[in-house]
Amino acid sequence: MSSRSAGRGEGRPTLEAVAALAGVGRGTVSRVVNGAAGVSPRARTAVEQAIAELGYVPNRAARSLATSRADAVALIIPETETRLASEPFFASIIRGVASELSETELQLLLILVSTERERRRLAGFLDGRRVDGVLMVSVHADDPVAELVESTGLPTVLGGRRSELEPLSYVNSDNLGGAWSAVRHLLGLGRRRVATITGPLDMEASCVRLEGYRRALEETGVAVEAGLIAHGDFSEESGERAMAELLVREPAVDAVFCASDLMAAGAMRALRQAGRRIPTDVAVVGFDDSPLARHTEPPMTTVRQPSEEMGRAMARLLLEEIAAPGRSHRQIILSTDLVVRESA
């Protein structure tokens, strides 16, 4: 009605315009738009018609301002370009999160943090209350980013945990069981000099996979030897290097369990260079079941972790946490399973 808005020409239709056209008040339109109860069928119809006619779409900034909700969640990936691109794990997580979120009104903000600058920027961002919750994957033990997020008090769900007493909600895959079954498989094949290449030990997943390796060995009465344990950082190069070391240290090694497919691929390369046949001389098992595992020569036996489902579960948990902020934190463990191909 105000001559002001009439004079502004091309502005998009507002709630007020819809109300005017439908011949009702703003409150009623708002109720209809938000699906609130207490609107007569007649009014509802009139409003819906007006909305359709005007092509009205609510202005989110205005809504956010009024409700102090952001209608968005952030997915934080504190990793380098290399890992992001080389590990399909992240893409799967993203996909899972996105698909779960697509059922809701929430937007997905992607935040990659690799430099110190980006970390500082993140701090300001989170304080600006631009998101209702945070998802974060690939958390290292003393990750300053994780601590930053935790300190904001925003609803948060991690993919993986920082330690056994992780205070935040998280979704994890059964790393222990996965590693255990991989090594059991190797032992079942009659291998007795079973080595392992671990991931970075400041990540809980790495430690737990190592623990699974240990337990499988112990259970079978095979001694755990320090010489059979080498360390990597999940990258292919580190796997290659670690395998080369193992070969020097323990020439009799006849199997190796790697904490990631990428490292397993590196290990396979090192083995090939050393003239060892896979799996005849040395059996290899990876972890992740990334697409890569099917391309190696021979195709890799590996532990599948349901990464897309992890993303979905993370999103679901976050939604719950946003809905009921008081509730205590929860965790979800997703099971893994061994995919037997030809490398072991």
Added chain:
Amino acid sequence: MSSRSAGRGEGRPTLEAVAALAGVGRGTVSRVVNGAAGVSPRARTAVEQAIAELGYVPNRAARSLATSRADAVALIIPETETRLASEPFFASIIRGVASELSETELQLLLILVSTERERRRLAGFLDGRRVDGVLMVSVHADDPVAELVESTGLPTVLGGRRSELEPLSYVNSDNLGGAWSAVRHLLGLGRRRVATITGPLDMEASCVRLEGYRRALEETGVAVEAGLIAHGDFSEESGERAMAELLVREPAVDAVFCASDLMAAGAMRALRQAGRRIPTDVAVVGFDDSPLARHTEPPMTTVRQPSEEMGRAMARLLLEEIAAPGRSHRQIILSTDLVVRESA
């Protein structure tokens, strides 16, 4: 000053609170926060101190509402889960975009569109003016998503183009040159029965790569034979299938240029199954230089396209377009180069 805000306890500090503490007006604080000129050094200092003391962070929703800017851009990926996870190309694009954007105040919204529902949701979203601009990759010729985006009139930059007369701004890699040099390399190796496995022909990149193949052949005086051209859809399976077909149709084939690494990996598998040695019997070249290319057996010769740089360039172009909406559209072509490994 208002007793209201005093009574509200834990609300985050507002512009007004900063103004009160600094002993200046709202306008002055706003100017300082936004780096506008016309603030005396004294006032500026006082405001900065107050900001630091209060830990003030501007509320973005309020700013958006007042300025009708969203301070965010969307990256739309209209692809299936499979491609997203299996092609590191997307991850690199994301990384490039994110890193370029981290220099600015803009947020990155990631939108994956695979289902019809998601597409409809996207429409409402874009109309809601929740972003200042749109980035979109993997555009197919008659992509309804692209048309949707185009119809919104939002500043838009594509990764790849839909056709030669693409009206929107875009960043592309030199598909023609890349394919050309790959095939020239094969010919230089003395191969004469050079096949190609194309990508989906509703994508311009696929057509152009095929055109590069043709030209290289023609220039060298080698006839282009329909029988040597097989079609895939960028997936590994399609590459395997296409290679199998080729082997049946043209048993004498001695080289194959594949429009993606993934298809090349599939082709290699088919060759292996057929008992052909790579590259002795059949040389293979891929396209992308994805991490995968280094893992195949033998390591794959492929055309590198600078995907992260593509993401960066897209973001830069979009920033320009947002800053100067009137300007005519632009395009950037990034060069590709051949990475020679062992498969050719």
Added chain:
DNA sequence: TCTTCGAATGGGAGCGCTCCCAACTTTCGA
């Protein structure tokens, strides 16, 4: 027919920020 109570409704009062203009200072040249 009159009262009572719940359902439906309109619209004021913000949410926190930017924009812009009027007003106030300072600084200079005449």
Added chain:
DNA sequence: TCGAAAGTTGGGAGCGCTCCCATTCGAAGA
């Protein structure tokens, strides 16, 4: 010494929505 010009500053008026309360309208019960 005075006025103009330039530099600063404060704060009103929104941006479009939600929240909430006062009001209105009906229908059911007495």
